[in-house]
Amino acid sequence: MIRKGSVRQTRARHRRLPPDDRRIEFVTKATELFSEEGFGGGTRALARKLGVTQPLLYRYFPSKDELIKEVYRKVYLDPLETGWEKLLSDRSRPLRARLQEFYEAYTNAIFTRKWLRIYLYSGLKGLDINRWYVGMVKDKILTRIIRECRHDAGLEAQSKPSPAELELAWVFHGGIFYYGVRKYIYEAPVLEDKTQMIGDALDVFLAGFSRIAEDCAHRRRIPVKIMT
Incomplete structure (x- = not known):
């Protein structure tokens, strides 16, 4: 059984993340997820697997395509620079x-x-x-x-x-x-x-x-x- 206190602490840690760090975290987790499970599913399922709410994910990436583009930039373009x-x-x-x-x-x-x-x-x-x-x-x-x-x-x-x-x-x-x-x-x-x-x-x-x-x-x- 998960204690409510531990859930609140986890959410607090999420809230304390600076925006740039949160964005990096989303891209890192999405990269791992895409590499293991592919690109199926919508943003609701994606947010759940990333351990965040769909509205929070939308604040950083208005669509799944935008998140994919960021993964592409991070994984494919940055190493070439x-x-x-x-x-x-x-x-x-x-x-x-x-x-x-x-x-x-x-x-x-x-x-x-x-x-x-x-x-x-x-x-x-x-x-x-x-x-x-x-x-x-x-x-x-x-x-x-x-x-x-x-x-x-x-x-x-x-x-x-x-x-x-x-x-x-x-x-x-x-x-x-x-x-x-x-x-x-x-x-x-x-x-x-x-x-x-x-x-x-x-x-x-x-x-x-x-x-x-x-x-x-x-x-x-x-x-x-x-x-x-």
Whole structure:
């Protein structure tokens, strides 16, 4: 039996939380909940599972979508604000070393059970989290990597990657991502040396990009035939 005094004390602790701390608490608890149970249910059930009233939850997040957006920002965007774009663009260092360092840091950020489960749950639910994240990866990571690969290969800069370049980059990036899924979601055997895994994947990717660069150079040398 729960004593009324203990209930009042718990509520008092909730009331004493500063607004910023309360907001952080909601996001933290919601992140744990979404990673374990997915995104089903309405705000009433969500508030109950978070241990608060629905009106109190509404004071901080007017809708469940707003809370999901905040979880996305906290879990998916904040870890990327670590100077990675600057790292990828630092042409004073060899390209392969930059890519190795980037993917070491990137996988350290995303290879957690919580991160991967939220990502997979949101995909199954058809939420915007996946579309937002895929767009961010394409624009901020893969496009930057392709630009640096083109520069390293002596190719002309382009405003956007070619379909072939982008697909090659997605295959490379997706392979590294799926390593994390196999290890942390499926708990399947993987090569435990993550550094070696990234290095091997980089060798394949850079060899493939080199082939694309050779094809581009070859096409530039072929005179254009004018149809009459």
